[in-house]
Each structure stands twice: as structure tokens, then as C-alpha cells.
Amino acid sequence: MESLTLTGLLKQVAGEFPSRPALSVSGKFDLTYTRLQQLIERTASRLVASGVNAGDVVALTFPNTIEFVIMFLAVIRVRATAAPLNSAYTSDEFEFYLSDSESKLLITSQQGNQPAQAAAAKLNIPHATATLPHAEAEVTLSLTQSESEDPNSVSKIINEPGDVALFLHTSGTTSRPKGVPLTQLNLASSVHNIKSVYKLTESDSTVIVLPLFHVHGLIAGLLSSLGAGAAVTLPAAGRFSASTFWSDMLKYKATWYTAVPTIHQIILDRHFNNPEPVYPKLRFIRSCSASLAPSILARLEEAFGAPVLEAYAMTEAAHQMASNPLPEDGPHKPGSVGKPVGQEMTILDENGVPQEAQNSGEVCIRGPNVTKGYKNNPEANKAAYQFGWFHTGDLGFLDSDGYFHLVGRIKELINRGGEKISPIEVDAVLLSHPDIAEAVAFGVPDEKYGEEVRNTIPSLSLVVIIDHIFNNHHPSHRHRGCE
Numbered sequence: 001m002e003s004l005t006l007t008g009l010l011k012q013v014a015g016e017f018p019s020r021p022a023l024s025v026s027g028k029f030d031l032t033y034t035r036l037q038q039l040i041e042r043t044a045s046r047l048v049a050s051g052v053n054a055g056d057v058v059a060l061t062f063p064n065t066i067e068f069v070i071m072f073l074a075v076i077r078v079r080a081t082a083a084p085l086n087s088a089y090t091s092d093e094f095e096f097y098l099s100d101s102e103s104k105l106l107i108t109s110q111q112g113n114q115p116a117q118a119a120a121a122k123l124n125i126p127h128a129t130a131t132l133p134h135a136e137a138e139v140t141l142s143l144t145q146s147e148s149e150d151p152n153s154v155s156k157i158i159n160e161p162g163d164v165a166l167f168l169h170t171s172g173t174t175s176r177p178k179g180v181p182l183t184q185l186n187l188a189s190s191v192h193n194i195k196s197v198y199k200l201t202e203s204d205s206t207v208i209v210l211p212l213f214h215v216h217g218l219i220a221g222l223l224s225s226l227g228a229g230a231a232v233t234l235p236a237a238g239r240f241s242a243s244t245f246w247s248d249m250l251k252y253k254a255t256w257y258t259a260v261p262t263i264h265q266i267i268l269d270r271h272f273n274n275p276e277p278v279y280p281k282l283r284f285i286r287s288c289s290a291s292l293a294p295s296i297l298a299r300l301e302e303a304f305g306a307p308v309l310e311a312y313a314m315t316e317a318a319h320q321m322a323s324n325p326l327p328e329d330g331p332h333k334p335g336s337v338g339k340p341v342g343q344e345m346t347i348l349d350e351n352g353v354p355q356e357a358q359n360s361g362e363v364c365i366r367g368p369n370v371t372k373g374y375k376n377n378p379e380a381n382k383a384a385y386q387f388g389w390f391h392t393g394d395l396g397f398l399d400s401d402g403y404f405h406l407v408g409r410i411k412e413l414i415n416r417g418g419e420k421i422s423p424i425e426v427d428a429v430l431l432s433h434p435d436i437a438e439a440v441a442f443g444v445p446d447e448k449y450g451e452e453v454r455n456t457i458p459s460l461s462l463v464v465i466i467d468h469i470f471n472n473h474h475p476s477h478r479h480r481g482c483e
């Protein structure tokens with residue numbers, strides 16, 4: 001059954017491409033697939049000897065380091081569950097996430113993390129550190145280990161598709177964050193989907209710019225690359241740096257990268273203000289996790305000579321759900337999140353009836369990449385799983401070419417005198433202006449209409465903004481305030 005697991009896929013890749021570069025830290029480490037697999041297996045053995053059992057949740061809080069990657073893969077190798085956490089959380093935030101995930105162990109870098117350690121101590125959760133001194137060394141894990149450690153113990157462990165490998169939380173914008181368990185099968189399916197749509201192979205290479213505690217960076221950037229036999233580079237600083245990004249991309253012969261719109265904007269700004277003498281030849285650039293302004297998409301393509309492909313993803317789907325295709329597979333449409341990738345997607349009305357093209361409704365999904373349910377949250381599960389589909393909470397429509405377009409979040413609709421207005425639709429009109437890179441529409445209380453539309457747009461003439469809105473948007477959707 002390991003063929004249906006992420007760990008099984010990574011073992012297979014290591015067997016196919018043993019000497020190819022797998023994981024690098026710029027200027028520090030260069031690991032082949034064979035060496036990475038050795039480190040995973042040996043570290044997994046130490047976890048077993050330290051008492052980590054199948055089903056245990058192990059919280060990991062690291063920068064984007066080689067230790068994080070090895071610990072994550074070692075934890076899931078022993079059939080335990082990895083729970084990556086943002087190292088910038090406060091002690092109260094760590095306490096919530098450690099408690100909600102029912103973590104049995106916290107692992108940090110050698111430098112430690114005081115807020116995380118304080119929260120763990122309060123919850124009586126043991127803390128350990130992990131470090132890899134150099135590429136030829138073994139991971140040093142500060143855990144008490146059994147004197148009778150069996151170095152072959154891990155080889156007897158068989159990963160199963162239903163093993164919960166990853167535990168993350170939703171962003172919790174309108175309620176407490178919900179715990180999302182993702183299985184080995186969920187992860188393997190998502191990796192397969194991402195590999196397929198972008199045709200990732202052992203010839204590809206990428207530099208990670210997004211945090212690995214987030215599903216976007218972890219699955220789209222790291223795991224999908226490793227699952228394809230491609231090369232992955234982590235920045236030396238352990239986080240994205242605009243000043244070193246392109247030098248790393250050139251040094252490691254990157255063929256693509258994935259980022260959120262804010263990072264794309266930073267990369268563009270540096271390009272125009274401090275251009276590099278030469279840029280790598282990229283196959284594509286991927287954008288996900290928020291809508292990308294068409295003007296920014298066009299500028300990215302012009303600046304770097306590669307197609308910019310917008311995608312649609314969420315934690316509950318183990319990241320990717322839809323994407324615009326590579327140019328050889330079809331057009332990529334600015335403003336659209338593309339076509340479904342490796343799973344079913346549909347638009348349903350409130351009664352569960354599928355909608356025809358151009359008619360808006362809720363985006364719903366089902367497939368092997370989708371979580372089976374939130375942890376300890378029957379109310380949320382009842383709301384999310386209806387009519388045989390997982391309900392994303394997103395409003396959208398399908399166009400005549402089979403491309404999905406997002407309209408907004410159901411809970412974010414602005415009720416102006418009984419008319420439901422999507423903030424994303426308003427944002428789309430604003431972002432169609434060539435000089436607007438960021439815009440946010442929202443509702444404010446209004447005595448006459450109940451709610452009124454307001455917009456926030458940085459650094460642009462109010463007269464220009466109002467003129468653009470009045471020429472391009474329905475009268476009832478026009479703002480009554482702008483900042």
C-alpha cells in the first residue's frame with residue numbers, strides 16, 4: 001500500500017534518481033536523493049528509540065531549514081503526524097495550537113523558540129532540538145533514546161494511505177481556526193496533481209520562497225518537487241530574501257517558482273529598481289493563495305519571459321484544486337483560477353443543484369486529496385460535507401471553456417439593501433486598472449441600506465479611482481467611500 005503514500009513515493013524517487021540533487025541550502029548543504037533518504041531513515045529510527053509512536057502528533061517550529069525538512073519527513077515516516085507551526089507565534093498562540101493538535105512533542109532548531117517552549121512547558125509537552133552540523137553528519141536530536149535502539153526498526157514500519165501525516169489549521173478569519181488532518185494519501189494525491197499539471201520532472205529545480213509551515217510552500221514548493229525527483233533549494237537565511245532570490249535561482253538553475261502575489265510584487269519591484277545582469281530561463285511562474293492583479297501578471301510575464309499560472313488551493317484539499325495550464329496545454333486566463341486538477345469540482349446552488357456555465361454558486365470539491373473532516377468539530381463537518389461534496393465556502397462560476405472564476409467568500413458578501421455584493425468582484429474591477437496593484441473592498445454599517453461598500457486602495461488619486469469604478473462597475477456595486 002506504500003505506493004499510495006507520500007513516503008512510498010519519495011522512496012521510489014530516491015531509487016530512480018539516487019545521485020541527483022534533492023535538497024540544498026544555498027552555500028551550505030547539497031544533498032542527493034540517496035543522502036536525503038538516509039537521513040530520513042536514520043532520524044526516524046532515533047524518533048522510534050525516543051518513544052515516538054504511530055499516531056503521535058509532533059509539533060515542528062523552524063525557519064525554512066534543512067532540519068525542518070528532515071524532521072518533517074522522519075516524523076511521517078514513523079506513522080506519526082507532523083504539525084508545523086509558525087515560529088513567530090506568541091506564547092498564547094503556541095498554547096492554542098499545541099493544545100488543539102494534542103501534540104505529544106515539540107521540536108525546534110538548536111537555537112530554540114522561547115514562546116513555543118513556554119507554551120509547551122505549560123502544557124507539559126516535552127521539548128527537543130534538532131540540528132544537522134554538516135552534510136556528512138547525522139541529525140543530532142536532544143531526546144533520551146533507548147539503549148536497545150534497533151537501527152533496523154524503521155524498516156519494519158509500513159506506511160499506510162490512511163495514516164494522518166500532516167496536521168494544519170485553517171486561517172480562522174471568521175471563527176476559531178479549524179484543525180485539518182491530512183493523510184498520506186491526501187498528500188500523495190496532491191503531489192501527483194501538482195506534478196502532472198506543471199509536468200515537473202527530475203530536470204526541474206526551484207527555490208523555496210514561502211514558509212514551510214504553510215501548505216503552499218510545503219506541498220507545492222517542497223513536496224511536489226521532491227516527488228518529481230526535482231531539485232529544491234532553501235535560502236541560506238531560512239526565509240525569503242529579495243536580495244538573494246535571483247542569485248540562488250541562477251546558481252541552482254531554477255526552472256520555476258511559486259509564490260503569493262505579495263512576493264511577486266516584491267520580486268517585480270526589485271527587478272525595476274535594481275535589475276539583475278541576467279535572469280534564469282523559467283518554464284513558468286506559479287501564483288496562488290490570493291488573487292493576482294492582471295496588471296501584475298502581465299508585468300511578471302514581460303519582465304521574466306515566462307507564463308504566470310494562477311492556481312486555486314486550500315488546506316482542506318491538501319493545497320491544489322485547480323490551475324491554469326501550461327501554454328502547450330491550453331490558454332491561461334488572467335483572473336481565472338483555471339481548470340480542476342486531479343479531482344472533481346462543481347458549482348452548486350444552496351439546494352445542491354449543479355449550476356450551468358456562467359451561473360454563480362458555491363465551489364464544491366471531492367477527491368483523494370480532500371480531508372475526510374475537521375478534527376473534533378462535528379458542527380463544521382456537518383456544514384462542510386453536504387450532497388456528497390466538500391463545500392469550500394467560495395463563490396464562483398464555470399465559464400464556457402471549463403475554467404473556474406472565483407467571485408468571493410459566502411461569509412464576506414456585502415448585503416446592500418438586500419443585494420448581495422461580492423467584495424472580490426469589486427476588487428477585480430479595481431485591479432483591472434493598470435496602476436492598481438492592491439485593493440480591498442469591504443462592507444460598513446449604513447442606516448439606509450444596512451451595509452455600504454467601501455474600498456481601500458493605496459497611493460492613487462481618488463479622482464482616478466472613482467472615474468474607473470463608474471466606468472466599469474454596476475451602479476449598485478459602486479463604493480460610497482474610498483481610502
